Amino acid sequence: MYRPEIKVLDCTIRDGGLMNNWGFDKALVKDVFDGLVAAGVDYVELGYRADKKSFPPAESGIWRYCDEEDIRDVAYKTEKTKISIMCDVGRTDYDAFLPASDSIISMVRVATYAKDVDKAIHLGQHVQDLGYESTCNVMAVSHVLEPDLDEALEQLAGSKFQAVYLVDSFGYFYSEQIQYLADKYLAALKPAGIEVGIHAHNNLQLGFANTIEAIVKGINYLDGTIYGMGRAAGNCPTELLVDFLKNPKFDARPVFDLIQKYFADMKTELRWGYEIPYAITGLLNKHPRAALAFMKGAHGDSFREFYDKLQEAEE
Amino acid sequence: MYRPEIKVLDCTIRDGGLMNNWGFDKALVKDVFDGLVAAGVDYVELGYRADKKSFPPAESGIWRYCDEEDIRDVAYKTEKTKISIMCDVGRTDYDAFLPASDSIISMVRVATYAKDVDKAIHLGQHVQDLGYESTCNVMAVSHVLEPDLDEALEQLAGSKFQAVYLVDSFGYFYSEQIQYLADKYLAALKPAGIEVGIHAHNNLQLGFANTIEAIVKGINYLDGTIYGMGRAAGNCPTELLVDFLKNPKFDARPVFDLIQKYFADMKTELRWGYEIPYAITGLLNKHPRAALAFMKGAHGDSFREFYDKLQEAEE
Known part of the structure; x- marks a missing residue:
């Protein structure tokens, strides 16, 4: 039996943009949006809203900023599929948001580290006041001390976010850890x-x-x-997720179409997915940046040397 | 805390051989054996022992047969790492086994379907009488009716196999199903x-x-x-498994070396791993043969047509 409360959010353009500096052309993003609407996905995240003063637009693709007019060129309001964008605490211009009633964006997701959760709640309040749905994504939890996480969750329980995400930024957790943390998050947040x-x-x-x-x-x-496109090893594949969920509103086939048209070749070029350097940072609970540098191939390290150096870096 | 009873068996040459018709050259297999000994793996499976009358040696690589002299060219007796081979019920020449005391092979794994478990026990008895360790691998369990599986397990509980494997041949199961079946297998077999x-x-x-x-x-x-090399989507990656297990006898680094030297390029050529046709047969609980044919690219089907046709094939 499926659970109707489940919401699937596809963040290919946002998280995948970390692999191509958000350089997706509009024709592709339009096809992605149409395909994900056909797949029955609940939210499509089309990018970040990065502060243009800190991240000059000449240096990145348009989906790092998600200007309203760019989104309107590729997407549209629908009943069943809403548009979301993400913004990072400390990298967001508060003045860069229209009132929600003037925007086709429905949801703003605030990404933060546990230590900055006060700032996240403040930014969340701002977009909530403008009329947006909002969530808080607490990143890099595998590096957070438990009392600090507990305190962050307690604060978030008093916020107006509609959801708080457990984020395994480094791809380090396995089932028993997810079960433990899921229980913790649910106990802290569901009663609120x-x-x-x-x-x-x-x-x-x-x-x-x-x-x-x-x-x-x-x-x-x-x-x-x-196709799991995202930074380094990437993410949970939307096509597997929507097929696994038995809710008849979902259909994996439009996602298969998008993979065949765009993402299979793109993966060969950009190399997200299962690669040993990404596996090594996951095994060692490290940020993937070292693995991404290794993959650029500038230096001649072996996998073994990479593994050994990362372990030494701990000391 | 690690569990010392755990045994890791690497079957790259045997299961991976399904992707290259067992065409690994001896220098590679020697390196693989040395590397897996260094990694602390408990058993290295070097191939099948297929009946040469049914599978003419001219048509496949030598690791489909695992002649004693070929194994001796690449491997050796060690204290900590044993050699295994696999044989299929109905495809095995009973006369093709030396007494274990004359062989460097320690273990014979008997692969069977649940319906042929009597034959598997018979073949197991034969190799046990010759002095080999032996296991039984009951394939394609996701297609077996529960009473038939229960009966097979009951029979196997009366056998002299040292282990019986839960085999998810089609890559269809997820955690809740593995938990259910693991409980079933353990309840039937551990008391024996x-x-x-x-x-x-x-x-x-x-x-x-x-x-x-x-x-x-x-x-x-x-x-x-x-590197997960095996038929179609392949298997659980040995490098992740030995790193995950905290037993200090294991070391993933020699496996990383083998991947860098051989298997990364081989994967690009042979294309095991996450590919949409393999995902589709997994989602639909089908044998991967249709997906392997799709990957050969002879026909022009789209992923969507492949998915739809496989579903129709059920009716």
Whole structure:
């Protein structure tokens, strides 16, 4: 039996943009939006809203900023599929948001580290006051001390976010850890009427598996990306997720079409997915930046040397 | 805390051989054996022992037959790492086995379908009488009716196999199903002193995850392959498994070396791993043969047509 409360959010353009500097052309993003609407996905995240003063537009593709007019060129309001954007605490211009009633964006997701959760709640309040749905994505939880996480969740329980995400930024967790954290998040947030979400990375080929564990535990907001496209090893694949969920509103086939038209070749070029350097940072609970540098191939390290150096870096 | 009873078996040459008709050259297999010994793997499976009358040697590489002299060219007796081969019920020449005391092979794994478990026990008895360790791998369990599986397990509980494997041939199961079946296998076999093993396929990126679930449940014999090499989507990656297990006898780095030297390029050529046709047969609980044919690209089907046709094939 499917659970109708479950919401699937596809963040291919946003998280995948980390692999191509948000350089997707509008024809592709339009096809992605149409395909994800046909797939029955609940939210499509079309990029970040980065502060143009800190991140000059000449240096990145348009989906790093998600100007209203660019989104309107590729997407449209629908009953069943809403548009979301993400903004980072400390990298967001508060004045860059229209009132929600003037925008086709429905939801703003605020990404933060646990230590900055006060700032996240402040930014959340701002977009909530403008009329947007909003969520809070607490990143890099595998590096957070438990009392700090508990305090962050307690604060978030008093916020007006509609969902708070468990984010495995480094692709380090396996099922028992997801189960433990899911219980913790649900206990802290559900009584306050706040849903819990999961954003899994795939360094250890556990992105989909961990999302399933989260579903079993009662987490209702699920992130996926087409063909798993995302930073480094990427994410839980949307096509597997929508087929696994038995809700008849979902259809994986439009996602298969998008993979065949665009993402299969793009993966060969950009190399997200299962690659040993990404697996190594996952195994060692490290940020993938070292693995991404390794993949650029500038230096001649072996996998073994990469593994050994990363372990030494701890000391 | 690690569980010392856990045994890791690497079957790269055997299962991976399904992707290259067992055409690994001896220098590679020698390096693989040396590397897996250095990694601390408990068993290295070097191929099948197929009946040469049914499968003429001119048509396949030598690791489909595993002649004693070929194995001796690449491997050796060690204290900690044993050599295994696999044989299929109905495809095995009973006369093709030396007494174990004259062979460097320690273990023979008998692969069977649930319906042929009597024949598997008979073949097992034959190799046991010759002095080999032996296991039984019951394939394609996702297509077996529960009473038939229960009966097979009851029979196997009376056998002299040292382990019986839960085999997810089509890469269809997710955690809740693995948990259910692991409980069933353990309840049937552990009281008879028989260990349970897991052989997972990776069609839905769940090979490693399902192996972890099996470990959590108490399954002690674990199959992996280097870089996940195996038929279609392949298997649980040995490198992830040995790093995940905290037993200090294991070391993933020699496996990383083998991947860098051989298997990364081989994967680009042979294309096991996460590919949409393999994912589709996994989602639909089908044998991967249709997906392997699709990957050969002879016909012009789209992923969508492939998915639709496979569903129709059910009716």
